[in-house]
Amino acid sequence: MSLTIVSDAAIVAVCAEAGVTEILTEDRDLSRFPSLKARRLTAARS
Numbered sequence: 190m191s192l193t194i195v196s197d198a199a200i201v202a203v204c205a206e207a208g209v210t211e212i213l214t215e216d217r218d219l220s221r222f223p224s225l226k227a228r229r230l231t232a233a234r235s
Contacts, residue, residue, distance in 0.1 A: 193218060201225050 201222045204212060211226040212219065219227035 194221075197222070 197218050204225050213228050213230050
C-alpha cells in the first residue's frame with residue numbers, strides 16, 4: 190500500500206469521524222472512497 194493511499198484513508202477517517210460527507214479538493218484519489226464525496230476546487234469556482 191502506498192503512502193498516498195494511507196494518507197487519503199486518514200483524511201477520509203477524520204472526515205467520517207467529524208460527520209463530513211463532502212470535501213473540496215484537487216486530489217482525484219479521494220474518489221476511491223465512496224463515503225466521502227470529493228468535489229474539484231476548479232469546478233466549484235465556475
